[in-house]
Amino acid sequence: MAQSAATQKLRQTPFHDIHVALGAKMVPFAGYEMPVQYPTGITAEHNAVRQRCGLFDVSHMGEFEIRGPQAVEFVSYVTTNDVAALAVGQVHYSTILNDRGTIEDDCLVYRFADKVMMVVNASNREKDFAHISKVKSRFDCTLKDVSDDIALLALQGPIAQRVLQPLTTTDLSTIRYYHFAEGMVSGIPAIISRTGYTGEDGFELYFAATDARPMWEALIATGDVTPAGLGCRDSLRLEMGMALYGNDIDDTTTPLEAGLGWLVKLNKGDFVGRSALVAQKERGIPRRLVGFTTSERSFPRHGYPVFYDGQPSGEVRSGIMSPSLGIPIGTCYLPSAAAKEGTSFEIEIRGKRIPATVVKMPFYKKGTHL
Amino acid sequence: MSNIPTDLLYTEEHEYVKPTDQPDVVQVGITDYAQGELGDVVYVELPKVGDTFGRMDVFGTIEAVKAVSELFAPLAGEVVAVNPRLDKEPSLVNTDPYGEGWMVRLRVKNNGERDQLLGPDEYAAHIGEK
Numbered sequence: 001m002a003q004s005a006a007t008q009k010l011r012q013t014p015f016h017d018i019h020v021a022l023g024a025k026m027v028p029f030a031g032y033e034m035p036v037q038y039p040t041g042i043t044a045e046h047n048a049v050r051q052r053c054g055l056f057d058v059s060h061m062g063e064f065e066i067r068g069p070q071a072v073e074f075v076s077y078v079t080t081n082d083v084a085a086l087a088v089g090q091v092h093y094s095t096i097l098n099d100r101g102t103i104e105d106d107c108l109v110y111r112f113a114d115k116v117m118m119v120v121n122a123s124n125r126e127k128d129f130a131h132i133s134k135v136k137s138r139f140d141c142t143l144k145d146v147s148d149d150i151a152l153l154a155l156q157g158p159i160a161q162r163v164l165q166p167l168t169t170t171d172l173s174t175i176r177y178y179h180f181a182e183g184m185v186s187g188i189p190a191i192i193s194r195t196g197y198t199g200e201d202g203f204e205l206y207f208a209a210t211d212a213r214p215m216w217e218a219l220i221a222t223g224d225v226t227p228a229g230l231g232c233r234d235s236l237r238l239e240m241g242m243a244l245y246g247n248d249i250d251d252t253t254t255p256l257e258a259g260l261g262w263l264v265k266l267n268k269g270d271f272v273g274r275s276a277l278v279a280q281k282e283r284g285i286p287r288r289l290v291g292f293t294t295s296e297r298s299f300p301r302h303g304y305p306v307f308y309d310g311q312p313s314g315e316v317r318s319g320i321m322s323p324s325l326g327i328p329i330g331t332c333y334l335p336s337a338a339a340k341e342g343t344s345f346e347i348e349i350r351g352k353r354i355p356a357t358v359v360k361m362p363f364y365k366k367g368t369h370l
Numbered sequence: 371m372s373n374i375p376t377d378l379l380y381t382e383e384h385e386y387v388k389p390t391d392q393p394d395v396v397q398v399g400i401t402d403y404a405q406g407e408l409g410d411v412v413y414v415e416l417p418k419v420g421d422t423f424g425r426m427d428v429f430g431t432i433e434a435v436k437a438v439s440e441l442f443a444p445l446a447g448e449v450v451a452v453n454p455r456l457d458k459e460p461s462l463v464n465t466d467p468y469g470e471g472w473m474v475r476l477r478v479k480n481n482g483e484r485d486q487l488l489g490p491d492e493y494a495a496h497i498g499e500k
Contacts (some may be wrong), residue, residue: 025409036409041464042435043410231409231435297413298433320435321412350431 013059014151014212022227030123032060035229042231046323049198049236053157054228055219062125063150063206064118064132068141071116075109077139078132078272079118080255082265086111091178091195095255095263096120096128097273101280102251103258104131106243108195110180119152121245135272151212155219156202156228156236158368163224164203168192172203177369186218197233199240199367238318238329241291241361247302247318248289248331254280257333258289259361288339289317291361292330292347296354299328300347306332307353308345316347322363329363330356371499372403375468379484380493381426383442386468387487390475398444399472400432400463403497408434411463414441416452416473423447425483429474432463445483447476 010033019026024035035057037045048054066075076083081094088111096104105124110117120128129145136143155164161172170183170192180193191206207215219225234244243249249258256264256277264277294300300319307313319330334345343358374380379387384404388397405411413433423429423443430441452474455462462471478484494500 036436041410043412043461235435298415298431299413301438321433323435 011060013057014209015057015059015153015216018213018216019057019227024227024229027230029230030060030121032122034060035227037229037231038227040226042229042235043323045226045228046232046235048226049157049200049228049232050324051158053155053159053163053202053225054198054232055216055225056154056156056228056230056233057152057216058154058204058233059151059209059212060122061152062120062122062128062145062147063152064120064129065144065146066116066118066141067114067144068139070139071141072111074132074136074139074141074143075116075118076268076271078135079107079109080264080271080273080277081109082268083109083111083116084268085265088113089179089181091180091193093178093263095249095260096132097255097271097276098131098251099273099276100251101254101273101276103245103249103253103255104128104251106245106249106260110191110193123246149209150206151209151215152204152206153215153219154196154198154202154204155225156196156198157200159224160200160202163219163222164192166222167218175203186215188215188218190215196369197242198236199242199362199364199369200236201368232323234318235320235323238320238331239322239324239362239364240367241331241363243289244318253289253333254285256280256285257287285336287313287333288336289331290334290339290343290358291363292332292345292356293359293363294328294347294354294356296328296349298349298354300330300349300354300356305348306334306345306356307348308334308338308343313345324364324366329359331361334358372401372406372497373468374401374403374490374494374499376490378468379444379487379489380496381442381444381487382496383426384497385442385444387444387484388468388472394478394481395450395475396445396447396478397472398474398476399467400441401493402467403499404439405464405467405471408432408437408439410435411460414456414460414463414473416456417449419449419452421449422479423449423476425486441473443476444487445476446479448479449474450477451475 079094108119415431
């Protein structure tokens with residue numbers, strides 16, 4: 001078992017000392033020192049989120065604030081979804097493309113009365129900022145990276161609303177899925193966003209990094225909340241077929257290939273990557289991301305070779321033993337003609353090719369928010 | 371700190387060797403330290419009874435949520451038993467690595483090879499807990 005030596009200087013979130021005090025296993029992730037699991041273990045944390053409620057520190061995520069008369073137009077130009085279609089108080093999922101039409105990042109876009117907020121992956125924060133800055137001068141707006149000032153906790157699970165409601169005067173039942181409100185949580189000003197990456201009901205809370213400890217303690221003091229690490233965040237999101245940047249999507253894949261065509265609004269006007277996507281649609285989409293399962297107990301992991309009809313077809317993008325389903329699940333790209341339920345192909349696991357079958361995503365169909 | 375029983379012998383690859391009531395048969399599994407590093411074990415691929423291995427041959431594979439590792443035979447020998455419960459309950463490796471989470475019992479071919487294993491103090495030093 002190899003021990004990874006942390007040679008680079010890792011950033012810490014404002015919850016770092018809390019994780020360490022809880023006995024979390026800390027690992028380098030996207031330049032941050034993050035908890036992969038607490039002593040409870042990944043499976044128990046996964047089950048806690050599916051059955052009750054888990055609390056994730058995701059403060060490593062990046063937040064950009066865009067203000068000014070053309071804030072909406074700017075964000076709509078650098079992302080694929082239609083920001084003008086968002087109501088104030090609404091959020092959507094989107095992608096940031098380059099001119100080749102491939103994915104620089106996936107993100108959330110929040111529309112406020114006076115600004116737009118983009119939430120991006122920690123690993124891509126600097127790259128995204130530089131990338132979208134290149135076209136900013138065409139728009140009358142300001143762009144600011146506010147990531148270091150913001151703490152982000154995700155409270156996820158079927159009882160999340162019941163847990164959070166006593167801590168806030170905001171009526172949580174009025175916040176619909178992919179909507180948000182600004183309110184107070186345990187006396188701390190916060191953006192209360194009904195979003196998540198687990199397939200369960202839940203909230204993501206954005207607030208000042210300086211309020212990190214009182215917010216964490218107030219949520220834990222409810223007694224119904226299990227601290228949950230990045231390990232189960234990955235198994236929860238994959239069971240829902242939610243993409244992870246760097247695994248399922250990256251700058252070699254387009255949203256059309258990745259099953260994210262619903263994030264692409266070709267009719268909204270021009271945006272970065274649009275012409276490349278139009279061209280790909282006309283030529284035909286060569287491959288598509290699929291979900292698969294295998295009947296072997298030894299399970300495919302990220303990077304294992306994939307073969308369709310005897311020919312190499314890339315690698316496994318994500319692969320785990322599903323804690324909720326008890327079967328191996330994963331994703332890979334297959335030629336479009338093969339990308340349908342029931343197709344058989346092969347995955348090489350340590351030199352041995354085993355059969356795999358395409359299945360529909362989400363793998364887990366009982367999430368409280370699909 | 372990991373649990374390192376003083377009556378066992380160890381490999382540098384984190385397997386342990388435990389005596390049984392038969393002098394030429396030993397029980398083999400992975401250490402408490404190893405299960406802690408691996409995290410939740412989801413599958414253990416084990417050999418069949420009758421399979422034989424040389425010292426430090428790969429005798430199986432252990433899959434945890436986050437990593438996969440090979441299992442090495444601490445001593446040359448023949449498999450005389452495999453733990454039937456691990457197929458359905460791989461998490462026994464996490465909860466009781468030296469007891470119900472054992473993996474195989476080996477009939478040892480050459481008792482002299484035991485000299486090449488680590489004692490508890492040497493193993494503790496090996497994992498940096500001494």
